[in-house]
Amino acid sequence: MKPKNYDVFVIGSGSAGQTVAETCAKNGKTVAIADNRIFGGTCANRGCDPKKVLLAATEAYELSKNLEQKGIINAQTIDWKKLQRFKHSFTKAVPAATESRFYDLGIELYHQSPKFIDENTLSVEGKTIHANTIVIASGLVPKPLNFEGSNLIKTSDDFLGLKKIPKKMVFIGAGYIGMEFAHMAARAGSKVTVMEHGQRPLKAFDPDMTHHLTEISETLGIRFIFNSEVEKIKRLRKNYEVSYLQDGKKMRLKTRLVCNTAGRIPAIQALNLSKGKVAHSKKGVIVNQFLQNTTNPRVYACGDVANKGLPLTPLSGLEASIVAENILNDNTKDYEEPLVPSAVFTLPNLASVGLSEEEAKRTYKNVVINYESVPKWYNAKRINATGYAYKIISNKRTKRLLGAHLLSPEAAETINLFAMAIQNGMTTEQLKKMIFTYPTWCNDIKSML
Numbered sequence: 001m002k003p004k005n006y007d008v009f010v011i012g013s014g015s016a017g018q019t020v021a022e023t024c025a026k027n028g029k030t031v032a033i034a035d036n037r038i039f040g041g042t043c044a045n046r047g048c049d050p051k052k053v054l055l056a057a058t059e060a061y062e063l064s065k066n067l068e069q070k071g072i073i074n075a076q077t078i079d080w081k082k083l084q085r086f087k088h089s090f091t092k093a094v095p096a097a098t099e100s101r102f103y104d105l106g107i108e109l110y111h112q113s114p115k116f117i118d119e120n121t122l123s124v125e126g127k128t129i130h131a132n133t134i135v136i137a138s139g140l141v142p143k144p145l146n147f148e149g150s151n152l153i154k155t156s157d158d159f160l161g162l163k164k165i166p167k168k169m170v171f172i173g174a175g176y177i178g179m180e181f182a183h184m185a186a187r188a189g190s191k192v193t194v195m196e197h198g199q200r201p202l203k204a205f206d207p208d209m210t211h212h213l214t215e216i217s218e219t220l221g222i223r224f225i226f227n228s229e230v231e232k233i234k235r236l237r238k239n240y241e242v243s244y245l246q247d248g249k250k251m252r253l254k255t256r257l258v259c260n261t262a263g264r265i266p267a268i269q270a271l272n273l274s275k276g277k278v279a280h281s282k283k284g285v286i287v288n289q290f291l292q293n294t295t296n297p298r299v300y301a302c303g304d305v306a307n308k309g310l311p312l313t314p315l316s317g318l319e320a321s322i323v324a325e326n327i328l329n330d331n332t333k334d335y336e337e338p339l340v341p342s343a344v345f346t347l348p349n350l351a352s353v354g355l356s357e358e359e360a361k362r363t364y365k366n367v368v369i370n371y372e373s374v375p376k377w378y379n380a381k382r383i384n385a386t387g388y389a390y391k392i393i394s395n396k397r398t399k400r401l402l403g404a405h406l407l408s409p410e411a412a413e414t415i416n417l418f419a420m421a422i423q424n425g426m427t428t429e430q431l432k433k434m435i436f437t438y439p440t441w442c443n444d445i446k447s448m449l
């Protein structure tokens, strides 16, 4: 059979792959795209978007529970089954809508994993493909856990599709996914345990903020087992038995479901990258400043699978637009690490942007650290919320903002104002002079400075 030829072949149809494929097709290139799962990628099908639909109900639950005896008669309870149906109303249209956008642009679709045969040849669906440029945008997959019984563990995909919330659940890993899911499951009525091999959750975030978040999580009934390593999982009649080591001691617990939230690794195993002479590491496809592979110039990588930037949706889109521009205009755009705000959608949210306290102290001679826990401030009291804290870091000499770390029910929104202020080099004085709507969480920023 004659090989098929394309200008651009994209592997992965998530935020990153879509952006490259569509931009190249709109600019006259012949384009094909392959995905070995439903089209549309992680964020829209089994990540950020469906998660936030589930979160909406837990927010309503939290508010009504906090205001019980304060104007609300009976706190709401979560109907997980109906909530799942509501979530499905968002996700069900994604694959077909994504495919039809591609068809409309003349992009050809493949529904299997391609494999490299040589530097610019792939094999997919039994066909041989030649492409001038190959873009790897295959994202991440859950990190496999290797102990006896690890095949019994569920993944984040399974959690987001659970028909019923189990009475008891264990999450292995207290990162973004483990903490967000633990909060949702606990509010939906599950007795949650989070096992973490580190000493605290969310190690990329400010330790004072994660300390408050841990305490609040415990008041929800979430049990943390830090410094722990799971050794074995055994199926019992209805439950699972988890055997683990904590501080060297052998322990056991029983639970209905165990979920792997121990991190995610690049989805490159099926691609036969060595045949394509594509340099890669544990962090993904190795790219230069143009997001072009360092050993095979016909290959670019973007999104979570590239070894640059944090694995977050807005960064996948940004990297993909740079790759598209470099394909169309012959490497004219460098990737520069942008300022990236990040939020964990627990309740309260944990959010952060800019330098950590440690980084700021290492970089500047004199820094001002404004850190306070303020559950008594009006905005928190008004909704009877317990978690409200901030740490704002500025340069003592220039008064410029360097970093902001927030814990509040609206921190994921408020942090964006800090991101704008830091990006634009604003000083604490300039920010304090702003007029914001009152009484809002954003207006509290002035009191934090």
Ligand SMILES: Cc1cc2nc3c(=O)[nH]c(=O)nc-3n(C[C@H](O)[C@H](O)[C@H](O)COP(=O)(O)OP(=O)(O)OC[C@H]3O[C@@H](n4cnc5c(N)ncnc54)[C@H](O)[C@@H]3O)c2cc1C
Pocket (backbone or CB within 6 Å): 011, 012, 013, 014, 015, 016, 017, 034, 035, 036, 037, 038, 039, 040, 041, 042, 043, 044, 046, 047, 048, 049, 051, 112, 113, 114, 137, 138, 139, 140, 156, 177, 267, 268, 270, 271, 302, 303, 304, 305, 311, 312, 313, 314, 316
């Ligand atoms: C549960 C969860 C919640 C999240 N929440 C947030 C959030 O709130 N905010 C945020 O910014 N980020 C969040 N993320 C991260 C976000 O989803 C990713 O950063 C983003 O989706 C990455 O986009 P991408 O295009 O690089 O990869 P993906 O969207 O993962 O797309 C990769 C595509 O490649 C396909 N693929 C993989 N291997 C192959 C192969 N061999 N052949 C063909 N196709 C292949 C996959 O099926 C997938 O469709 C979350 C992630 C998860 C898992």
Ligand SMILES: NC(=O)c1ccc[n+]([C@@H]2O[C@H](COP(=O)([O-])OP(=O)(O)OC[C@H]3O[C@@H](n4cnc5c(N)ncnc54)[C@H](O)[C@@H]3O)[C@@H](O)[C@H]2O)c1
Pocket (backbone or CB within 6 Å): 145, 172, 173, 174, 175, 176, 177, 178, 180, 195, 196, 197, 198, 201, 202, 203, 228, 229, 230, 261, 262, 263, 264, 310, 311, 312, 342, 343, 344, 345
């Ligand atoms: N709100 C958001 O923006 C959001 C939400 C979800 C995911 N994400 C993205 O997805 C990425 C992956 O998230 P994640 O939560 O899977 O990973 P993560 O890296 O955030 O957390 C993994 C956690 O598991 C722990 N761990 C690893 N192996 C373990 C083991 N064997 N036993 C016990 N604990 C173990 C780690 O110490 C870490 O705390 C994140 O880095 C983030 O970029 C973002």
